[in-house]
Structures are given as C-alpha cells and as structure tokens.
Amino acid sequence: MTELIHKIQELKKQKNATILAHYYQKEEIQDIADFVGDSLEMARKAKQLSTDTIVICGVSFMAETAQILCPDKNILLPVKNAGCSLAQFASPEKIATLRAKYPEAAFVCYVNSSAEVKALCDICCTSANAVKVVRSLPQKQIVMLPDGNLASWVQSKVPEKEIIGFAGHCPSHNRVSANDVTGMKTRHPEALLLAHPEVKKEVWELADFVGSTSAIIKYVEASVGKEFIIATEVGILHELRQRFPQKAFYLLTPDLICLTMKMIELEDLYKALLNNEHTVKLDEDLLKKAYVPLKRMFDLN
Ligand code: SF4
The missing domain is CATH 3.40.50.10800 (NadA-like)
Known part of the structure; x- marks a missing residue:
C-alpha cells in the first residue's frame, strides 16, 4: 500500500x-x-x-x-x-415533457445530473446552495430535478414559490426512515440529528440540522454538542472523526453507503x-x- x-x-x-x-x-x-x-x-x-x-x-x-x-x-x-443512480432518473425526454406541461416555470437542475440534462435547464444547484438558487429566480413556479426529497426540503424553506418536484431519489439516502431515527435517538438521546436533504421528508423533518455534506461539517465545527447522528453517506465520518476526535458520531444506519x-x-x-x-x-x-x-x-x- x-x-x-x-x-x-x-x-x-x-x-x-x-x-x-x-x-x-x-x-x-x-x-x-x-x-x-x-x-x-x-x-x-x-x-x-x-x-x-x-x-x-x-x-x-x-x-x-x-x-x-x-x-x-x-x-x-x-x-x-x-x-450516480440519482442522476439517471432525469433525461432530456422527461425534461421536454415537463417543459411542455409547465411553460412558465424555471427549471433548476441539481448538479447530480448528466451534461445533457444540465444543457436543457435554466440554472444548476447543489444541496449547499439550492435554497439560494431558488430564491434568486423571478419565476414563481420552479421545476426541480431530479431529486424529489431535495425539492420538498427546498419547498419548506421557500414557501412563496411553487416547487414542482420530480420522482427521482438517491437510493442510499432514500433508504433511511423515521423509524431509524427513533431507534437511534433511543440509544443516543443527547445526540443531534444532522441530515442531508436527499433523505426523505419524514427524516429531515426530525433533524436538528439539514444541509449539504460541507454544511454538516461546518455545523459540527460550530456546535457545542458532543454527539451527532449522521444521516448522510458513511464517507463523511472519515473527515468528521479526524477533525473532531473529541466528539462522537453515529451513522443513522449502515445502509447509508453509496456503492458507486x-x-x-x-x-x-x-x-x-x-x-x-x-x-x-x-x-x-x-x-x-x-x-x-x-x-x-x-x-x-
Ligand atoms: S450518494 Fe451516490 S447515488 Fe446518491 S446522490 Fe450521491 S453519488 Fe448519487
């Protein structure tokens, strides 16, 4: 090695x-x-x-x-x-159908998409800036693709817009449930739940903080909390444990792994x-x- x-x-x-x-x-x-x-x-x-x-x-x-x-x-x-399994949900054909259905809408495309899909959208976003991107747009109606969970989280932050979500999801993030949170909270009652917006609404609604991978790291850095339940991909634990060895991190479930x-x-x-x-x-x-x-x-x- x-x-x-x-x-x-x-x-x-x-x-x-x-x-x-x-x-x-x-x-x-x-x-x-x-x-x-x-x-x-x-x-x-x-x-x-x-x-x-x-x-x-x-x-x-x-x-x-x-x-x-x-x-x-x-x-x-x-x-x-x-x-990326999430990126595969969106295609130029699906965008054409949605453009015909929502001719007044702005199309916001998560960076987790192919170049062909990006080329047909008005603006890109990542989970770190999705709320800011949507707020910046003059249109009231916004089609967000391909992640439906991210779209529903953005809708909760930007209620003045009408967000039309998409049926795509990240298989790893979408796998975890509110029951998983209940089980983990029972074992670690003092721990704060930090979730990525690609998890389902039933999970991010229970979270103490929702944000991108980098936002989760920044949250831990600024927090006085000592224990955290992490609801995003397992790889983030490497950075968290190296940077904050005095704090404890529990992955919400072992399913939070992206094989690709x-x-x-x-x-x-x-x-x-x-x-x-x-x-x-x-x-x-x-x-x-x-x-x-x-x-x-x-x-x-
Ligand atoms: S975790 Fe993997 S499948 Fe899920 S959005 Fe990220 S790259 Fe795509």
Whole structure:
C-alpha cells in the first residue's frame, strides 16, 4: 500500500495532476487527494486549478462538471462506470415533457445530473446552495430535478414559490426512515440529528440540522454538542472523526453507503494517472450549453 501511494504521488508530479475527491470516497482515496470536498467545493476547486490534469475521485457527473468548467483540461475519472443512480432518473425526454406541461416555470437542475440534462435547464444547484438558487429566480413556479426529497426540503424553506418536484431519489439516502431515527435517538438521546436533504421528508423533518455534506461539517465545527447522528453517506465520518476526535458520531444506519462512490481503489487511481484513463470528452456544443446553467449558479455565489 505504501509503495502504491508513493507511485501515485510520483506520477501526479510527473503528469502535473491534481486529485480531487468527494467526502463519500473510500478513506484511502480521501487521504491521498489534494483536496476533499462536496460537489460544489470540488467544482469550485477545479475552476481554480492550474495543473494540466485533474483526476476526479467521485462519480461521472462530477467529472463531466469539471470538464464543462475547465474545457481545456485533461479530466480523468479513474473508474469509467462510476455513475450516480440519482442522476439517471432525469433525461432530456422527461425534461421536454415537463417543459411542455409547465411553460412558465424555471427549471433548476441539481448538479447530480448528466451534461445533457444540465444543457436543457435554466440554472444548476447543489444541496449547499439550492435554497439560494431558488430564491434568486423571478419565476414563481420552479421545476426541480431530479431529486424529489431535495425539492420538498427546498419547498419548506421557500414557501412563496411553487416547487414542482420530480420522482427521482438517491437510493442510499432514500433508504433511511423515521423509524431509524427513533431507534437511534433511543440509544443516543443527547445526540443531534444532522441530515442531508436527499433523505426523505419524514427524516429531515426530525433533524436538528439539514444541509449539504460541507454544511454538516461546518455545523459540527460550530456546535457545542458532543454527539451527532449522521444521516448522510458513511464517507463523511472519515473527515468528521479526524477533525473532531473529541466528539462522537453515529451513522443513522449502515445502509447509508453509496456503492458507486466506493468503486475507486488506489490501484484505479494509479492506472488512471499512468495510462491517462478514463478521459472525459463531451462535444463542444454540449460543453457550451451545459456551461450556461452552471455559470448562472456560480454567478450567485
Ligand atoms: S450518494 Fe446518491 S446522490 Fe450521491 S453519488 Fe451516490 S447515488 Fe448519487
């Protein structure tokens, strides 16, 4: 393992590459990355980098987003078929149907979507800025896709808008229930429940705080609380336990695991750098169209 880590670090220098990893990646991938963040932070970081190559340790929409934001860079995704099950719910055909049904609505697309879907929407959002994005829009009617749970949470924060949700969900986050919360609260009555907005309404309604992965970390940092029940993907525990060793963290259920986020191994990262694989190549027209909603989102921040 140490030798492989050394080889990756050498190759990274030779190839003038930067490794960006999501908090849901395996611990060893987070440890070797130059930067670890949620999808918004990874996208922001990609835009700032001057290295020729950016290796995205995450899922395919994150690599596509990096390509859209940095079209002149060499973007690598170490495991080609590491996709996001939530992103697969939305398609250009479904958007066309909804556009015909809601011609006055603004279309807000969660960054967890394909480049083709982004290209057909008005503005992107992440879980970190979804409320801000929706509030910024002049339209009263908003179609939010593909995550129905995120849409219902945003609706609770922005009651002056009419949010039309979508039937998509993240299989990992959607699996947990209010019963799981009751069981965990019985075992840890003092613990605060921190939930990602991709969980079901019955779960986020019980939470002490709802926010993106990075917002959950910031909440823990600012909190005087000592125990926390975490309702998002298990990978976040690595960062939380490293940064706040004096605090206790309990994952709401072991089901909070994203299998595609866990596909990338150190060996894949090594091969990606060695063989320049797998490059993300979107056609120029698509890059330009998908850039528009992403730029609108960044212009708000
Ligand atoms: S945790 Fe859910 S939303 Fe995130 S990448 Fe995995 S499937 Fe997609």
